[in-house]
Amino acid sequence: MLQLSNLRLELSEAPEQLRYKAAKRLGVRPEELRECVLTRQSIDARKKQDVHLVCSVKVSLEREAAILRRAPKGVTPLEERPYALPAVTRRSPLPPVVVGMGPAGLFAALTLAQGGQRPIVLERGADVDTRTADVERFWSGSPVNPSSNVQFGEGGAGTFSDGKLTTGIHDPRIAHVFQTFTAHGAPADIQWSHKPHIGTDVLRDVVRSLRMEILRLGGEVRFGHQLVGLTAKGAQLHAIEVCGGGIHYTLPCDTLVLAPGHSARDTFQMLLEQGLPMERKSFAIGVRIEHSQAAVSQAQFGPAWEQLPAADYKLACHLPSGRSAFTFCVCPGGEVVAAASAPGQVVTNGMSHRARDGSNINGGFLVGVSPDDFGGDDPLAGVRFQEQWEQAAWALSGGTGHAPAPLVGDFLRHTPSTGP
Ligand SMILES: Cc1cc2nc3c(=O)[nH]c(=O)nc-3n(C[C@H](O)[C@H](O)[C@H](O)COP(=O)(O)OP(=O)(O)OC[C@H]3O[C@@H](n4cnc5c(N)ncnc54)[C@H](O)[C@@H]3O)c2cc1C
Incomplete structure (x- = not known):
């Protein structure tokens, strides 16, 4: 070859x-x-x-x-080395349990099922179809459903997003992940595109298909079931506590994969109280900025822009202070959506369909923050910091939950925008 x-x-x-x-x-x-x-x-x-x-x-x-x-x-x-699943050496009468059905949990469960392990997947949110209806209701003005929303439910936080599959790492498993997505309905071009993109509409079908495969291989999926506690003797896990189906129950468990994502703050708190080691880490916060897609495509591609897919862009600025500001998760032809998972907070995300044919492009415009910015030495200080900004945005929305959205010029002049 x-x-x-x-x-x-x-x-x-x-x-x-x-x-x-x-x-x-x-x-x-x-x-x-x-x-x-x-x-x-x-x-x-x-x-x-x-x-x-x-x-x-x-x-x-x-x-x-x-x-x-x-x-x-x-x-x-070219020497092709297809990814091979590691041999399963686990010997236990208990099924492994995976918490969370975002990309991390889905692939953990699929891999365990392919290894003959018949995992139980606990997902606090709903299946993707029920969840889509819950999210549509939220976007139409209903209060956020704390257990079924843009962050929680089958497919995790990426289900209502751009569905882009970019990563900065080189790993033979990336091709395996892309092949798995394609086998479950993702477009074949993600295998070769420099900027692979699935789109929220197609992604919903893909995650449903991945769930069916986990079930086919003997796994079990429990929607609306939330991990709420662990029982361990020393370093050995014996059981977990679960709330689901209207009851609180104990599930014997010696192998637990935690894949609860970014937003399950109650779960992080519970794990901290249970003594799991945790440390603060840097992350980035900011706003979403939206512009005309045609203007960006023309600027990026010139006269040929209409023959090409919607263009994106990337900007970064490294300040002498050591802090960086940068664009992230630019979402061509997409829309800015409300992405809160709890009442009293405003969080936004960018989402696009496979066709990326919306008239606007939006992108995260972020600044890096580190533990020095959070203060204190609580491992969850960064979470408090996030909450503080999300609640401030909620207050600015006048309690409507609509993200404050000034024009860029007004924002830079520190003046409120007027008009719709
Ligand atoms: C606000 C926000 C915006 C983002 N925007 C983008 C974007 O535009 N583009 C992009 O590519 N990436 C974006 N990301 C990142 C992307 O969503 C994540 O990288 C990805 O979803 C992480 O996958 P995961 O499986 O680790 O977690 P998640 O996808 O978050 O999935 C975790 C799952 O665990 C479940 N869960 C949590 N706690 C429990 C519990 N105790 N018991 C049972 N189930 C539980 C949740 O319901 C959820 O379904 C965004 C993330 C956030 C938070």
Whole structure:
């Protein structure tokens, strides 16, 4: 197998042209390629009059070694090492328990189920369909449902978001995760896109399908069941306390995967009180900024912008003080949504559909904060800090829960905006 990088594809050219371009680069006939698969695609818009795609493909053919000896430019040997699940060595009569059904919990449960472990998944929120109805009600003006909302429920906090799959790490499991998503209904282009994106509409189907797979493999999913306590002797876990189905019950358990996400503050408090080691860490807070998508796409792609997907952008500024301000989770063609999980707070998120065809783009515009900003040495001081800002935003909303939304110019001038 050979990897060919930096193949240029014009916007007007069909992806099938890559086979011809690859063959030409290798000095062989196109029909000699047994396989030619797109592995990476990005947009080169550095010159606005010459916007094109830059692609990598993997090919297999006879005489690969001989071709490599000629050392054609941009051709390297490719050794594919598909991710293999580690062997399961756990021996216990008790099923492992996974708390939370966000991306972390879903994949933990799926992996355990694939290893023959028949996990029990506890999710305090609802299944994705019930949850979608709860969230729609909240966005239509009903009070937030503390157990089924934009943060809590099947699929976790990412279900009502942009559904982008960008990561700064290199890990062989990334390809495995993408293949799993595709096998459960995500678009195939996440396998090669430089900026893979699923979209909230498709993601809901994907998480439902992942749940069905966990069930098919013998796992069990309990929606509306919340972990509320642990029973341990020394370092050995014996049981967990669960509230669900209208009762409080004890579940014998010696293996617990905690995947409760960012927002389960009551769970963090309970775990702290139970003596789990915890430490404060830096994070980022800020606002969402929204602009016209057409203006951003034109600025990024020039005259070709209408032939291309909605553009995004990335900005960062590192101040002499050591603090950084940066954009995060830019959401092309999407919308800003209310994302609170408890009453009396305002939290926002960016969300987009697969088509990313909304008229606006929005992005988080954040500043890094560290334990020095929180004060105190309580491990949950950062959580209190978050709450303080979320409650201040609530107060500013006049108790409506509508995020205060000034125009950028007014915000910078410290004057309130008028009008709708
Ligand atoms: C406000 C906000 C905005 C974000 N915006 C974006 C974005 O725009 N784009 C992006 O890519 N990422 C965004 N993220 C990050 C992204 O959502 C997370 O990285 C991702 O969801 C983390 O996955 P997870 O599985 O660890 O946790 P989560 O997805 O948070 O899932 C945790 C699950 O655990 C459940 N749970 C919690 N406590 C218990 C308990 N005691 N018992 C049972 N179940 C429990 C919750 O109901 C939830 O379903 C955002 C996060 C937040 C909080």
